[in-house]
Amino acid sequence: MDEQFLHYIWKYQKFDSSDLLLTDGQSLKVFNPGNHNHDSGPDFEEARIKIDELEWAGQIEIHINSSDWYHHNHQNDPAYENVVLHVVWNEDKTVEVGGSPLPTLELKDLVSHQLLERYQNHIQAPTEILCQNQLSKISSLTIRSMMDRVLVERLEEKASRILDDLSKNKNDWEESTYRALASNFGFSTNKEAFIRLTQILPFAKLKKVLQSEKQTESLIFGQAGFLEKGSDPYETELKKEFDFLRKKFQLQEPMISVQWKFGKLRPANFPTVRLSQFASLLTHQPQLFSILTQTKNIKELKKALITPMSSYWQGHYDFGKPRTRISKTIGNSSFENILINTIAPLLAAYARYTDDQLFMDRAIELLESVVGESNRITKKWNDPNMQIHTAFDSQALIHLFKNYCQKRKCLQCNIGVDLLNK
Template identity: 40%
Template sequence: MNEDILNFIWRFQYFETGHLQTDEGQSLSISRTGLLNTNAGPDFTHVRVQIDGVEWVGCVEIHVKASDWLLHQHENDKAYESVVLHVVWENDLPIRRQDGTLLPTLTLKGLVRLSILERYAQLQDEKDEIPCAKLFSQAGHLQKLGMLDKVLLERLEKKASLVIELFQNNQQNWKDTTYQWLGQHFGFKLNDPAFLRLTQNVPWKVLQKHRNSLLQIEALLFGTAGLIPESELQASNSTHQMDEYVQDLNREYQFLSAKYGLQNSRMEDHEWKFLRLRPAGFPTVRLAQFATLLSKNPSLFTTFTHTEKVSSLFDLFQLQQSVYWKGHFRFAKKSKSTVPDMGKDAASLLIINAVVPLMVAYARQRHVPELLDKAISWLSEIPAENNRITREWERLEMKVKTAADSQALIEWYNNYCTPRKCLDCTVGAALVRSN
C-alpha cells in the first residue's frame, strides 16, 4: 500500500460511499473530492464535505497510516491547518490540530474494491518493461490515442524548457541560443556535453566574422576543442611532417585564438568520446559537418523560424564536410574509404531533437501558436525512429509510423512505464479501474 494508490482511490471515489462515517462516528458526505495538489502542502485542495450536517470547505491529506501526519511533521506546518479531513488506510493514532481539536479521519481499509488493489499490485509487480503489456489489448483505442497526445506534448514542453533555460543564460539572445542548442545536438548524445561546452567557448559572433572562410571556422572549432594533435600546435617540433591542411588549420587557430583571447578556453581532447561510435559518427567528422553548416548559414535562427516545409530542413542538413574530412575520420589517420556525408537518419535526429524543441520554445516564449503547430506537423512528416523502445511498443501492436509517434512512445516508456507511474497513465488508470 502506498499514497499513490490512496490518492487515486480518493480522487475517483473508488470506495463504498454509502452511509459513510468518520472514525469518530460522525456522518460523512463528500460533495467534492478537490484538486490534486502537485506542490507543497496538503494532497487535495478545494474539497467540500459535510460532517454531521456541517459543511466544510478546505483540504484533504492522504496517508497510509494516520501517524504519518507526525512523521511528516505536519503538526508544525500552518499550511495543514486547512485540512478538514484526514484520509488514511490505517488509523493507528488520533491526530489533533494545533488548537487541540480532533482532526476527523476516514479509514479506507475495508471500503475499497479489492479489484482495484489487485490490478494495481499486478501492474506494480509485473516484470515486463511495459507493466501493462499483458493487459494492453484490453485498453480502449481512444485511451491510447489520448495518452499519445498527452506524452508528446509533455516531451516537447520538457525539451522546450531546456531551450528556455539556455536562452535565459544567453541574456535572451535567440541567435546564440540556437547556435549552442543545435551545436550540442551535433554530439548525438554521447558528445552532447563537449559540443555544448565548445559552442559556449567559441562565441557565435566570433564565428560570424569568419563565415566566408570554412578553414577559419574549422580552425576556431577544432583548435578550441583541443582536437588538433599536440605536435601540430608546437611550432618548434620541426621533425614532425604535418599535412598541409593541418598546418593551415594550426596557423589560423594560433592567430585567431590570440586575436579573440580564446587560448584559455581550449578544451582537452579527453573530453571527446570516440569509443563505441561508428567512424562516421566520430566527433571530428560531426564537427567538420557543423563547421560546414555554420559557414553556409549566417543566421540559423532566422532560417529555422522561416522554414515552412520539413523537406527544406533535410536539404539544410545535407552536409558535406571539407575535403580533408572526406578522407579522414581523425587527424593524421587516413581512412581506407571515403567518409560519408551526413545521412538522412542523422538529419532526422537533428530536426527531431534540436530544431523542433527550439521552435516549440520560441513559440511559447513569443506566444506564437502557429509555430508550435508547424513544429508538430514536422514531426508528423518524419519517419519514426527505430530503437529498442519503439520496438517494444510495436510488439504491443502500437503503430509507430512517424517521429511524433516515436517521440511520444519514448516519453511514455521513460516517464510512466519505467518508474511504474501507472495511475498517472490514461491506459494504466483505466486498467486498474476495470473489473
C-alpha cells in the same frame, strides 16, 4: 499499500461512499474530490465536501498513515493550512491543525479487497511494461489520448531545459540554439564534449568569423583540442589561424583531444566528422534560430540544414586520414535526429516563451512528418496496438516508458487506470 493507489482510490472514489463517517464519528459527503495536484503542496485542490451540516471547499491531503503528516513536516508548512480533509489508509495518530483535530477519513475498511488484489497483482508483474500483454483490452482512443499527452510532456520537458539555458545567457536565442544543436551533434557518445566546447567557445565570439569557413573550422577544432599533432598540412593551416584568433578573442584554455571518444564508432560518426558538419552548418546558416522559427515545412528545413562540408572534410574522417568514399553532407538519418532532438524542442520552448501555440503545433507537425525511431526502448513496444509510424509515436512511447512504465506510475497513466477500472 502506496500513496499512488490511495490517490487513485480518492480521485475516482473507488470505495464504499454510502453513509461515510470520519474517524471522530462525523458524517461526510463528497461533492467534488478536487483536482489532482502533481506539484508541491496538498494532493488535491478545490475539493468540495460536507461534514455534518457544514460545507467546506479546500484541499485534500492523502497519506498511508495519518502520522505521515508529521513525518513529512506538514505541520510547519503554510501550504497545508487550508487542508479541509485528511484521507488515510490507517489512522495511527490524531493530527491537529491550529490546535484543532484535522477531519480524517480512514479507507482501509471501505476499499474492495478484489480491487486491492488486482492492483497488487498488476504492479508486481515481472515485466518492464506491466500492461504489455493486456493492451488488446484497451481502446485505441485511450491509447491515442495517452500518447498525445506524453508527447506534449516530452516536448515540454525538453523545452524547459532550453528555457533554463536561455535564462542563463540573457535570453540570447542564437546562443541557446547553438548549444542545443551542439549537444545534438555529439549524440550520446560525445554529447558532454560538445557541450563543453560551447562553454569555452561562445557563439557570440564564433559568429564573428562565420563568413569564413577556414576561420570557423580553426576555432572549432582548435578549442576542441584537435590542432596539436601538426601531422597534416590543412591542420597546420588551421593551427596558425587558431593561434591568432584565440589571442584576438581571448578564449579560454582549449580542450584536450582525449576528451573526445572514438572507440566503437564508425568513421562516419567520429567526433572530427561531426565537428566538421557542425562547422559547415554554422557557416552556411549563421542565423540558424531565425530559420528554424520561420521555416514552416520539412522540405525547406532539409534544404537549409543539409549543407556541404568543406572540401577537406568531404574526403577525410580525421586529420591526415582520407575517406575511402567521398561524403559531402550529413545523412538523412542525422537530419531527422536533429529535427527530433533539437528543432522540435526549440519550437516548443519558443511556444512557451512567446505564449504562442502555433510553434508547439509546428513542432508536433514536424515529428509527424518523419519516420519513427528504432532503438532499444521503442523495440520494447512489441504490440500491434502500439505501432510506430512516425517520430510522434516513437517520442511518445520513449517518454511513456521512461516516466511511467519504469517508475511504475500506472495509476497516473490513462492506460493503467483503464485496465484497473476493468
